[in-house]
Amino acid sequence: MPGIRLDAASYAVTGREILSNLSFTLTERRIAVIGRNGSGKTTLLRLMAGLIAPSSGTVQVEGMDPARDRKAMLDRLGILFQNPDHQIIFPTVGEELAFGLKQQGRTSDEAAGLVSDLLARHGRTHWEKAPVQTLSHGQRHFLCLLAILAMQPATILLDEPFAGFDMPTIARMSRMFDALPQRLIAITHAPHTAANADRVLWLEAGRIRADGRPGDVLPQFEAEMARMGAVDADTDLAL
Template sequence: MIRFDDVTLSVPVPGPPGQPWGTKTLLDGITLDLPERRVALVGANGSGKSTLLRLINGLSTATAGRVEVDGIDPARDGKQARRRVGFVFTDPLSQLVMPTPLEDVELSLRAKIRDRTERRRAALGLLAARGLAQVAEQSIYDLSGGERQLVALTAVLAVEPSVLVADEPTTLLDLRNRIAFRRLIAELPQQMVIATHDLDLAADADRVLIVDQGRVVADGTASETLAHYERMMV
C-alpha cells in the first residue's frame, strides 16, 4: 500500500533584490491511499505529478506530512524504500550509467549475485527475455529510444521491486514502441504508478488522478477521470 498523509512539499525561491527568500509550494495537502495495481497521474507540465512520484522512493522529501510504502517511510529509510520501489525516468539515458546494456543490468544484479560469471549469465538471460540479446554488448548510444527504455526497465526490474514508478515513460517513444511498452507493463506483476501525458497509457490504469497546481483535483476510474481531464484542458 502506498499512502500519502497530508503531504506538502515546499521549496525556497529567491525574492526580489534585497528581499528575503520566499517559498513555492509544489504539493499541497495530498492525502491518498493507493492500493490499486495500476495508477496513472495526469496533469499539465509543472502540476506536481513528477514531484509526487519522487516522494515514493525518497528522491524528494516532504516538508510536512508522511509518505509510506508498505509501512516504510522513504524519507527516513530511503535505502529500504528503493529496494521496494523501482523508478523509470522519462529519458533512459539519465539512468543508464554503464556503456552497454549488459553492463548496466549486471550492475543492478551486483548486490544479489556476487559471482561475476553467474551475474553475467543472469543479465544476459534478463535481456534475452526482453528481446534485447542482440544489443546486449552494443553502446547504449547506438540503441533506439525504444531499446534504451527497455534496457532501463530491465535494469530496474532486475532487483525485483514490488512497486514500479514511471515518470512519463513513453514521451520519447514512437507509436510502435509506445504500444509495445503498454503491452509489456500490462503483464508485469508489480504495482505501478505512472505519470503520463499519454492518455492511451493512462486509460489502461485501474485508477486515474488529475494533479493541478500541486493538488489532486479529480480521482476515479480511467473513463470518467480522463473525460474530465480533457474538458479541463479545453
C-alpha cells in the same frame, strides 16, 4: 502496510509550495496520475520514489520511508524516467543491468548469470557487450526498464512512459506493461494513456483535483483542458 501512502504530504522549494497536503493510499494494480505540465506530477513521482523528502507530512512505501531507507526500496520500488540518459550510468548494457543486482547483494557471477537470462528472455542476448551509446533512444529506454525488472520490485513508477515514441514502439511497450505483474503508477499528461487504469488521480497546482475511476475522472479532466485551451491556460503557472 501494502502500497504507497501519503499523509498530509507537502513539498516546497524556497518557500514556494509545489505539492500541498496530499493524502491517499495507492494499492491498485494500475494507477495513473494525470495533469497538465507544471501541475507537480514529476515532483510527486520523485516524492514517492524517495528521491526527495516531504517538507511536511509523511510518505510511506510498504510501511517504510523511501527517502530514509533507500536500500530497502531496491526490491520494493523502481522508477523509469522519461529520459533514459538521466538513468544510465555504465558504458555497456551488461554492466548497466548488473549494477542494481549487485546493489541487492548478488555476487558478480550471480549478477552476470541473471543478466544473461534476462536478455535471453527478451531476445536480446546480443546486447550484453554492446556499448550503451550505440543504442537508440527507444532501446536505451527499454534498457532502463530491463534494469528495473531485473531487480523485481513490487511497484514501478513510470514518468511519461510513452513520450517521444512512435506508434509501433508505444504498442510494444504497452503490451509489455500490460503483462507485468508489478503495480504500475504512470505519470502522464495524456488522458488516453490512463484510460485502462484501475484508478486515476488528477493533480492540479499541486493538489488532488479528482480521484477515481477513469470513466469518472478523465471526462472532467478533458473538459477542463478544453476550457483552458480557449483562454491563456498557462498564465497561472508562473505565479
